[in-house]
Amino acid sequence: MLKKIQKGSLVETAIESLRHAIETEQWLVGDKLPVESDLSEALGVSRNTVREAVRVLAHVGMLETRQGDGTYVRATRDAGETLKRIARTQLTDQLEVRIMLETEAAKLAAQRRTEQDLRSMTMALDARGKADANLEARIHHDEAFHHALVAASHNSALAELYDYFSHAITQTIERTENDADLPEPSQEDHELLLAAVRRQDSVKAEKLAQNLLAPSLKALRK
Known part of the structure; x- marks a missing residue:
């Protein structure tokens, strides 16, 4: 009524x-x-x-x-309202969803990536490494790498969902980069993930993507 x-x-x-x-x-x-x-x-x-x-x-x-x-x-x-509600959820919830999305994306990317996908991921990751002390730039290039990884899955529904969730994704990246109590995924961690995708090892890529943010999630649950 x-x-x-x-x-x-x-x-x-x-x-x-x-x-x-x-x-x-x-x-x-x-x-x-x-x-x-x-x-x-x-x-x-x-x-x-x-x-x-x-x-x-x-x-x-x-x-x-x-x-x-x-x-x-x-x-x-209402998709817009749903996005606002997502932004208000706990960081642990956001990280869990981000891990799920990126883990599946990494597995599919290893199976389906093209040479252009590899170039996009490599450029973003190289730029992330060169950003070094420039936190804003590092976050920007980190985002670019993960979006390129998801795009390499060649699953349009997954890509749309990831884009839709990107605001919460950005928040998790900023929090893990800024919070000294949360372990930060290293450049090497990202490089190993890219290497697994490059050699089309979907099992390894899936595991590495899952482990990338696991330490941050564990720290938040304490």
Whole structure:
């Protein structure tokens, strides 16, 4: 049941009310929303406010407006909101997911990498090594290496998921680089991983990727 809106930004509150209704499956994927006038009455706001809220949720992919037909639920999750929630999770949770993604990526990269993939990973890793004391540059090139590794998996779904999760990935890199209490993956650790991918040793690459952040994860769990 939709709750009438009392105060605050009417459009933002209408968006939140509709999003909550969709996320809690008051309407399922494929369901048609009530007409604009009914939503307006249920929320206690104008039809213009409802129209703008629906437009925003359609933009983020939760709703789909079909001309002359109505508005339908397209997805039960707002990708942008999900990303914000990920950013608020514990660092241990983020590291666990990052390890899972990069471990699978390393295994697939060892099986599927091309010469161009190897060049991209090598350039990023060489730049990471040369950055030395320049922390910002080292983080940038570290990110570039891991994105190149994932791209070398040639799995578009994995690459999209990794890109989507990249903000949390950046946070883990910055934290491990800045926090003296967290062991930092060395340049040599990265070089060994690249070498395994280069010689197409998927078992070794998978293990090395898994071990890359394991010490940081262990330190966080203490």
